[in-house]
Every structure is written in C-alpha cells, then in structure tokens.
Amino acid sequence: xxxxxxxxxxxxxxxxxxxxxxxxxxxxxxxxxxxxxxxxxxxxxxxxxxxxxxxxxxxxxxxxxxxxxxxxxxxxxxxxxxxxxxxxxxxxxxxxxxxxxxxxxxxxxxxxxxxxxxxxxxxxxxxxxxxxxxxxxxxxxxxxxxxxxxxxxxxxxxxxxxxxxxxxxxxxxxxxxxxxxxxxxxxxxxxxxxxxx
Amino acid sequence: xxxxxxxxxxxxxxxxxxxxxxxxxxxxxxxxxxxxxxxxxxxxxxxxxxxxxxxxxxxxxxxxxxxxxxxxxxxxxxxxxxxxxxxxxxxxxxxxxxxxxxxxxxxxxxxxxxxxxxxxxxxxxxxxxxxxxxxxxxxxxxxxxxxxxxxxxxxxxxxxxxxxxxxxxxxxxxxxxxxxxxxxxxxxxxx
Numbered sequence: 183x184x185x186x187x188x189x190x191x192x193x194x195x196x197x198x199x200x201x202x203x204x205x206x207x208x209x210x211x212x213x214x215x216x217x218x219x220x221x222x223x224x225x226x227x228x229x230x231x232x233x234x235x236x237x238x239x240x241x242x243x244x245x246x247x248x249x250x251x252x253x254x255x256x257x258x259x260x261x262x263x264x265x266x267x268x269x270x271x272x273x274x275x276x277x278x279x280x281x282x283x284x285x286x287x288x289x290x291x292x293x294x295x296x297x298x299x300x301x302x303x304x305x306x307x308x309x310x311x312x313x314x315x316x317x318x319x320x321x322x323x324x325x326x327x328x329x330x331x332x333x334x335x336x337x338x339x340x341x342x343x344x345x346x347x348x349x350x351x352x353x354x355x356x357x358x359x360x361x362x363x364x365x366x367x368x369x370x371x372x373x374x375x376x377x378x379x
Numbered sequence: 380x381x382x383x384x385x386x387x388x389x390x391x392x393x394x395x396x397x398x399x400x401x402x403x404x405x406x407x408x409x410x411x412x413x414x415x416x417x418x419x420x421x422x423x424x425x426x427x428x429x430x431x432x433x434x435x436x437x438x439x440x441x442x443x444x445x446x447x448x449x450x451x452x453x454x455x456x457x458x459x460x461x462x463x464x465x466x467x468x469x470x471x472x473x474x475x476x477x478x479x480x481x482x483x484x485x486x487x488x489x490x491x492x493x494x495x496x497x498x499x500x501x502x503x504x505x506x507x508x509x510x511x512x513x514x515x516x517x518x519x520x521x522x523x524x525x526x527x528x529x530x531x532x533x534x535x536x537x538x539x540x541x542x543x544x545x546x547x548x549x550x551x552x553x554x555x556x557x558x559x560x561x562x563x564x565x566x567x568x569x570x
Contacts, residue, residue: 273514280510
C-alpha cells in the first residue's frame with residue numbers, strides 16, 4: 183500500500199465517520215403520535231371543564247400517556263431490530279426526548295395530583311420544556327427545528343403572562359403547527375429517502 | 380502489507396474513531412460558578428424575606444442571572460479558542476444553553492406572572508439537563524444526580540416560596556457544586 187493509497191483510504195474513512203455521526207434520519211412518527219395524543223387530551227380536558235365532568239380528566243390522561251409510551255416503546259423496539267448500533271447523534275436525541283418526557287410526566291401527573299398547580303399553569307412549563315427538546319434536536323439535526331423551539335418558548339411566555347382557560351385551545355393549535363405538521367414533513371422526507379411506501 | 384501491519388492500522392483507525400466520537404473536554408468551571416451563584420442567591424433571597432428588607436427580588440435575580448450568562452459566554456468563547464471541541468462536546472453545550480433558556484423563561488415569567496414559587500420549574504429542567512449529560516458522557520452517577528433534582532422538585536412543590544429557597548440552596552450545593560468539583564478535580568475527563 184503506497185502513501186497515496188493510504189491517504190485516500192484515510193480520507194474515505196474520515197468522510198464515513200463524519201457522515202455517520204452527523205447524519206440522522208428520523209421517521210417523524212413519534213412527533214405525530216405524541217402531537218395527536220396531546221391535542222386529543224387538551225381538547226377533552228377543555229370539554230370536561232365546560233361540561234363540569236373533570237373527575238374523568240385524570241383517567242383519560244393516564245390512558246393517553248399509556249398509549250403514547252406503549253407506541254413509542256413498540257416503535258423503538260421495532261426500529262432497534264433493523265438498525266446498526268446507535269450513533270452519538272441518535273443516542274443524544276433519544277436522551278433528550280426521554281428526559282424531557284419524564285419531566286413532562288412529573289408535571290402533568292404529579293403536580294396537579296398534589297393540588298399544587300392548576301392545569302392552566304402546567305401548559306406553559308410543558309411548552310418551555312418542548313422548546314428545550316426542539317432546540318437541542320434542531321441544533322444537532324434539522325436546523326429548522328430551532329425556529330420551532332422559539333415558537334414553543336414564545337407560546338410559553340404568552341401562556342405564562344396570560345394564564346386562562348384559553349390555554350387548553352391554544353396549546354393544541356401550537357401542537358398542530360409546531361409538532362404534528364413538522365412531524366409529517368419529516369415523515370415524508372424519510373419515506374422519500376428510505377424508499378418505503 | 381502483512382497481517383500484523385493491517386491489524387495495527389485497523390486498531391489505530393478504531394482508536395481515532397473512538398476518540399473523535401467520545402472524547403469531550405469536560406471543564407466543570409461553569410457548573411461550579413452557576414452552582415455557587417444560585418446557591419448564594421437563594422440564601423440572600425431567604426434572608427431578604429426573613430428580615431423584611433424592602434428590596435425588589437426581581438432586580439436582584441436579574442443581576443444574578445446576567446452575571447451567570449455573561450461568565451458562561453466568556454468561558455465558552457475562551458474554551459472554543461483553546462480546544463477543538465468535539466461533536467459530543469458541542470451537543471453538551473447546546474443542551475445546557477437550551478436548558479438555561481428554559482430555566483430563565485420559567486423562572487422569570489413564572490414568578491412575574493403568577494407570583495408563585497418558580498424554583499420547582501427550574502429544578503425539573505436541571506433534572507433534564509443532568510440526565511442528558513449522563514447519557515452522553517456515560518457518567519452513570521449523573522443519572523442519580525438527575526433523580527436527585529426531580530426528588531427535590533417534588534419536595535419544593537409541597538413547600539411555599541420561603542423555605543423552598545433554602546432547599547434550593549442546599550440542592551444546588553449537593554447536586555451541582557459537589558459533583559462539578561469532583562469532575563473539575565478529574566481535570567480533562569475522557570468520557
């Protein structure tokens with residue numbers, strides 16, 4: 183092997199390393215699933231409040247959270263079977279969403295159950311946490327997600343400053359625009375790249 | 380090239396790949412600074428409330444947070460000049476910057492708008508930051524630090540502002556200053 187060949191090989195290896203660690207193709211499904219679940223939950227809570235049947239609220243959220251985690255776990259297992267070892271990017275993204283998910287579960291279930299904060303106050307802090315998740319994901323992978331993060335933080339500020347019943351309609355609108363639609367865009371990109379039907 | 384030379388080459392390449400992926404120059408100075416700053420701030424906050432001193436706490440915290448952000452900015456600029464920050468290192472910077480923005484929004488907007496205790500919101504975000512850092516650096520003990528922050532969140536949820544400032548000061552010392560000092564003593568840590 184002469185010097186030139188070695189240099190060419192090393193350049194090739196370097197390129198492969200960079201591609202592996204920086205490219206990240208996500209199917210966008212968890213964004214769509216969790217977005218739709220949260221929209222259903224928020225609108226149902228709004229309906230429960232209007233019809234004064236809030237006693238069913240926590241059962242519904244428990245069921246929705248169970249469905250969300252079950253589908254996420256099932257999807258993760260399915261994906262794990264088909265792919266090679268996780269890259270540092272994939273590991274980081276998983277860590278971001280798992281940790282933000284746990285924090286949001288504490289806020290959504292434990293804080294109101296202890297009678298500490300009203301649901302109106304939970305939504306803005308959930309938005310602030312989603313901003314963290316989107317900013318980190320965007321900085322590592324899809325750059326446009328950084329704008330998405332600022333959308334979440336702006337939404338959090340609005341709801342922090344003006345709390346009220348409207349937040350139960352405002353958050354679903356944010357979820358649709360900042361999570362479900364981007365999730366579909368990612369899904370379409372993934373389909374195109376992976377060639378799946 | 381014989382078999383032994385090929386093996387040597389491959390092992391070299393493997394090492395380069397591992398190093399470029401996993402080595403982070405993890406300097407704990409900003410963690411120690413933020414920990415001391417906030418712990419001290421919480422103690423002063425506690426004393427101001429206890430002794431009924433007529434000081435606007437909002438202005439006090441604006442000064443504390445601005446000092447923290449400015450020093451972090453100066454530190455990271457210096458660090459980027461000094462080291463070739465790796466990909467994993469960049470991810471860690473991004474995680475802490477985004478968590479910092481989230482904490483600033485929750486801390487100021489939460490207390491300003493509702494006049495309620497914002498510290499549990501800050502500690503819940505610190506739990507997120509430590510769990511992600513634990514995953515990336517593969518410091519297993521950091522995951523316990525994260526759990527510690529979430530337990531302190533639950534304790535603070537149940538307490539009014541006045542005593543929870545003290546819990547926050549103690550948590551900052553135990554769950555940030557001490558672990559960061561430990562990392563600092565390890566100097567340039569290979570993770």
